[in-house]
Amino acid sequence: MKKFARFAVAVVALVGAAWLSHGQAPRERADAPPPQTAKPRKPQMSDTIKANVYADNWFMLYINGELVAVDSIKFIPHNVVSVDLLPSYPMTIAVLAKDNADPKTGMEYANTNIGDGGFILKFGDGTVTSASWKAKRFSWGPVGHDTKNPKVESIPLPDNWYAVDFDDSQWSHAKEFTEEQVNPKQTYFDYDFKGAKFIWTDDIDLDNTVVFRTVVKTAPDGKVRQDFTNLNNTVPDGPPKKPKK
Numbered sequence: 001m002k003k004f005a006r007f008a009v010a011v012v013a014l015v016g017a018a019w020l021s022h023g024q025a026p027r028e029r030a031d032a033p034p035p036q037t038a039k040p041r042k043p044q045m046s047d048t049i050k051a052n053v054y055a056d057n058w059f060m061l062y063i064n065g066e067l068v069a070v071d072s073i074k075f076i077p078h079n080v081v082s083v084d085l086l087p088s089y090p091m092t093i094a095v096l097a098k099d100n101a102d103p104k105t106g107m108e109y110a111n112t113n114i115g116d117g118g119f120i121l122k123f124g125d126g127t128v129t130s131a132s133w134k135a136k137r138f139s140w141g142p143v144g145h146d147t148k149n150p151k152v153e154s155i156p157l158p159d160n161w162y163a164v165d166f167d168d169s170q171w172s173h174a175k176e177f178t179e180e181q182v183n184p185k186q187t188y189f190d191y192d193f194k195g196a197k198f199i200w201t202d203d204i205d206l207d208n209t210v211v212f213r214t215v216v217k218t219a220p221d222g223k224v225r226q227d228f229t230n231l232n233n234t235v236p237d238g239p240p241k242k243p244k245k
């Protein structure tokens, strides 16, 4: 009986070892071929994401150091700019936003009114504006709400404010504002901004030129997307070349 028990244990061990070996995923086995890398291909529109942007009153948008959108209307009517983007992560987003303001008085409508700003953005990958973004003002006025003797203060915009490696670590975070505070026009409601927050620097009335920056490390919606950044360094899915004779 003892002999049979030892035999049974040995058989179970052998079968178990064989099963374990068989059950291993092929790429985990030493003799398996390396996993195939994705073949370079040309990007298609299905690889892009939609960017919806609304600014009171104007913006320019840089992604990874490249200019990708400029608001085509400086002042009114307030418009939504909707463009296609080919995303690449990490994604550095930098925005120059301006409230409509006379550069000498900080006011609008023939220097009779202090206008307010506001900026909101949503990308098809789930990227949205929020207080997690960095923000800094570069021009503000009329200082102290003094409309009788209006003065504007400004600091120069750094040359590389939109660059990926620009250091914004000392900047404050953006402040979120409600829809009621910004009071966007109807066109805003015709586009998808769900989950995005209106942002500006601290004073939505007096701060007239501001810069926002953020880095989106991975796609917020979790979708894995091919990176086409170095497309010009490869020959994507072209027909095989004829061998030279």
Ligand SMILES: [Ca+2]
Residues within 6 Å of the ligand: 099, 100, 101, 106, 114, 115, 116, 117, 204, 205, 206, 207, 208
């Ligand atoms: Ca203003």
Ligand SMILES: [Ca+2]
Residues within 6 Å of the ligand: 056, 057, 099, 100, 115, 116, 117
């Ligand atoms: Ca405005």
